[in-house]
Amino acid sequence: MQGIEPMVPFNILVLVCLAYVLVLFVVAFVVEHPAIRLRARWLRSPLVYTLSLSIYCTAWTFFGAVGYAARSGLEFLTIYLGPTLVFIGWWWVLRKLVRIGKAQRVTSIADLISSRYGKSNLLGVLVTVIAVTAATPYIALQLQSVTLSFGVFASPVDTFGAPPGKEATALWVAVGLALFTVLFGTRNLDANERHHGVVTAIAVEAVVKLVALLGVGIFVVWGLADGPAEIFSRIEASPVANWTLDPGRWIGLIFLSGAAVLCLPRMFQVTVVENVEESHLATASWAFPLYLALMSLFVVPIAVTGLMVLPEGANPDLFVLTLPLAGGQGALAMLAFLGGFSSATSMVIVAAIALATMVSNHIVMPFWLRMQPSRAVSGDVRRIVLLSRRVSIAGIVGLGYAYYRLSGGSSALAAIGLISFVGVAQILPAMIGGIFWRGATRAGAATGMILGAAVWAYSLYLPSFGPEGIISDAVMDHGPWGIAWLRPEALFGIEGMDPLIHALFWSLTLNAMTYCLVSILGFPSPMERVQGAAFVNVFEGGLTTGGWAGGKAEAEDLLILSSRILGEDEALAFFQAEARAQGKEGFLPDPTPEFLDGLELRLAGSVGAAAAHAMLSQVMGGETVSVEDLVAVANETAQVMEYSAKLEEQSEELSRVARQLREANEKLTQLSEQKDAFLSQISHELRTPMTSIRAFSEILMAGDVPSEQAARHAGIIHSEAIRLTRLLDDLLDLSVLENGSVRLDLALVTVLELLDRALLAAGETLPERQFAVRRDLPSESIYVTTDPDRLTQVFINLISNARKYCDAAQPELRIVVRQRGGRMIADFIDNGTGIPEESQALIFEKFSRLTDQNRAGGAGLGLAICREVMANLGGTITYLPGQGGAAFRVTFPLRLQKAA
């Protein structure tokens, strides 16, 4: 075969790539759309889950496996046999990991390790650093393979010199990938850190690369040869058949790839974090090995044929592309190109998401938290978390690009895949030990990982930079300072081992040994014990991480904290649900240990376990693992557990009923007091104006009064009579509203109009006070069908209340109007001191006044009327705690139907 002309001009190739990425974009976007997400159940099927696992097969697999097979025969299979063993053995490890991942809302592998060892941030940082160090060259490798495959199309195949704009290609690929990842990986801060859009896009890419590789394979076996029989004999005849099976490498590599499939951050992300349902794992246990088998089925035939057909010196790493090109199959070559492109992009996207989550949760957030003054978590944490993730993604892809530039795209990169595997395998002892051995300690995990990572860096990672790099030839041959037994590739004087296996053996052995030794000698802290029990016994359930006994936190502080992380609506909904579960009304549940645990898990889903724990600790004041918790952990024979679980259930039920009864009783007592108060209030309210009317009319009756004084007296009588009438009107109004016999005049109006009217009318209260009102006019321009007069009455009341009672130096009222489903929500929030918690339940009762009567000037019926009006309008009015001032939330239906 002669030199092959490029089939496709470079710019068309770029267009094809862009179009392909655009398709992925659309897939991800459509899937994220809520309407579609609800309808399409198949999106959560085990098939998509299995396909998303295929990011294990990166461009290193797609192009590199053939090169590997051309160089070392069947040894390339070890890379897929290891994961196969792990997946068919899912009942051992994967199932437990997934269950723990769900129970603890784990967001990444660093989070898993940090959470297991007492939510230690040190370990989180350690795992993150190892993962980022190991992944950087791997990302560089992906950039290199995309750039190389561009090169194949853009220049003749036998001169692999720099095609036009090679560096630029890599840069643009990097920028594009970072952009795509930022757009879809960090669109929202999901409570459980799942990315349906990205996962589905990855599944599509998995299909593309499988089809591409199978297509090339079929073309080679039936197009370039006469079928399997001929291929069989060609294999025997080719140099590939001369490989020898090195037992050490064979076992070592199977073990290594099995470890990597568990520990690679991107694999952990798709296997554990993105898992929707545990039963999907059962399907993946055979479907993923099947995928791997199909991916490797045609590797040897392609390698053998490539060596035979293509000219001497052709890069075997690119046979998948160059064989179809040489055979004149432009379309197939394009498909193969897209397959390689898919493999590279999907790996980089998921790896960037996984690593960015780790960097932001374990390095940026804790650092940021430490900068904050204690207790006060101010500012919008959500925005900061998202921002830090985006920056981290860009940073990680940027690191990959920088590594690519520095290494100059050398061939040394080809070996980097395995080197990177050995790096992440350092996490394995801490992970496996963590889920099976309760005695493992944080100190053990940390020292083990540090030692293992150091050995790995010294004996494998740093030497991979070559003699010009950090470790010189002299050190390689004679050891540092001439100490022979410290030679990087012959530690302790054991020579003749394969460098990779040597590094794997020593780093993991030392890692695991120190891990066990330090764990046995040391003693786990209470927090580690609790977490260890929760992890190891995850299938027994029942025993939760119980850490917040005897909490001193105010529910309101917690609400403020969580609404900054989860978003206001979600936090309020969560608090309301919890309060209802405790049998309470309103938004503020009691800070019971169960509630705090639930809240911590919820926050952990957004910012990671360590950060969530630290945040709650700030509010609560210190860790609170008590002796009782430890006793609970110790006494866990099955019987005790079952018995206590039952008791607990009963006592929980009892305490809930008791709480409800207590609340009902309190309310009844208050109501009866109120009734008495109501009567005395009524008589008092009626009597005061009556007295002055009587007094002044007596004066007038006496006769000899000057006329202007008589007019003044008459005026007083008149205004007192008006006050009386108003009071009686209010009372009448209230009783009509309470009976529900009120007539509503429905009309179509905008909320804007109503608020304008209300503000105008309320301006008459204390007109001398400067008062700022902040509104968002566009959001108010929504048409609603309601009784405008009645609703305006409520608004007037709320606004004039704010004018009257807001005690800030620069009083300010914020009005926020939103539409949620078929309901409108209007929040009135001022910047005063707000209403103390104990009074919040009372303000809607008749004649309840918080301040003295003179300032208030009203009869205390306003909010009671508001409540009744809203009930008649099919809505509610509630006090909204935790807004930094007095805040009322009015909700009402968008379209009020006239009662039949």
Next chain:
Amino acid sequence: MDAARLLPILGAFLFLLPMLWSPMPGEQTGRSTAADGLYLFLAWAILIVLAALLGSRLVSIEQEKRRPGSNPETDDAGD
């Protein structure tokens, strides 16, 4: 359940078997790379089929256990 636990051990045995009949390095006997490859893929296929059979069985067992509302975790209490 136990079968699911034993499967990876069987797999490891099958995958490590080629080491036994591999020649010592340097020695050139009449070993067939193509046949070795065929053997490995065959073993792989067997494992996949077994895993598929076991997987569907395990899922249905799990679901059955969960339905009566009893403690679904008792299966693991024994080991």
